[in-house]
Amino acid sequence: MEERRERKMRRLERHRFIVDYLTTNKSADVSFLSEKLNVSEVTVRKDLRQLELDGLLQRSHGGAVLNERLFAEPSFMEKEDRLTGEKTAIAAEAAGLIEDGMTVALSSGTTVGRLARMIKDRTSLTVVTNAMNVASELTGAAGVQVYLTGGYIRPHTFALVGETAENALEGVYTDYIFFGTNGLSFEHGLTTPSMEEARVVRKLIDHAKHVVLLVDHSKFNHTAFYRIAAVDRVHTVITDREAPAEEVARLEAGGIRVIVV
Missing domain, CATH: 3.40.50.1360 (Rossmann fold)
Structure with missing residues (x-):
């Protein structure tokens, strides 16, 4: 149970880093994120897939870009x-x-x-x-x-x-x-x-x-x-x-x- 909770926390921390980075830089490639997060490119791709399903980003060839709709706000x-x-x-x-x-x-x-x-x-x-x-x-x-x-x-x-x-x-x-x-x-x-x-x-x-x-x-x-x-x-x-x-x-x-x- 404790090990599963720790894995979940590490995943959430990676997700926050990816979203924060994209907010500032608009795009990132898989190899860069793999190096920064100290995880495999396979893990990064899984993270990007989940974040895309959550509507936070859009995957592109070799990386991802920020979903600009996150900033959309009605008057x-x-x-x-x-x-x-x-x-x-x-x-x-x-x-x-x-x-x-x-x-x-x-x-x-x-x-x-x-x-x-x-x-x-x-x-x-x-x-x-x-x-x-x-x-x-x-x-x-x-x-x-x-x-x-x-x-x-x-x-x-x-x-x-x-x-x-x-x-x-x-x-x-x-x-x-x-x-x-x-x-x-x-x-x-x-x-x-x-x-x-x-x-x-x-x-x-x-x-x-x-x-x-x-x-x-x-x-x-x-x-x-x-x-x-x-x-x-x-x-x-x-x-x-x-x-x-x-x-x-x-x-x-x-x-x-x-x-x-």
Whole structure:
């Protein structure tokens, strides 16, 4: 069992190196990767085949190139108009977890934005966020104190990112974090097209007692460019009834509470 786990970890480390290298250099050949990873070319080809199946790259003659679709991201308004019923139901369930007097973190995203609208009536609530849309929703709510990080704005998500945003979260701790993701994959974790946004959300996760993922069915078995965190960092997943039953079962088998709405 231990030996199998070690082999899996080595494989994951090779996969991360390959994807990180392609992100910077766009392409790589098998012989180069074999030398860098200190494994045979046969092993490299197996890794590339698996990463291609995962949608992370495209194999080429003698090597591989990065799958540019990993960086594709709809605009905020395009996402706002998708799966509105599912997102509203997920947000409503999440709102039921937020009580007066709590300190909670809310990341960016259209489902989290809906959640913000539903908690304006809370009292003595502190909300930590890097999302302009969340802060805007809660501005003027008498019982809600908003702590908004600095940073520069990502137009696709209205998220504040960068070193300023990350530094603003030093020493800031919350009872809960509620966040979304562009992709949920057991192999590659929770992913987003933006490395900068992933880093901020990861810090929010690391500083929260309870981690809640709000994810509609369209995000399952998808992988974006950069990993926010491993799936096992999540305590509770709230999703909709169209979520793949097999994936829901895997989450539950891993000790994660799954709420289907």
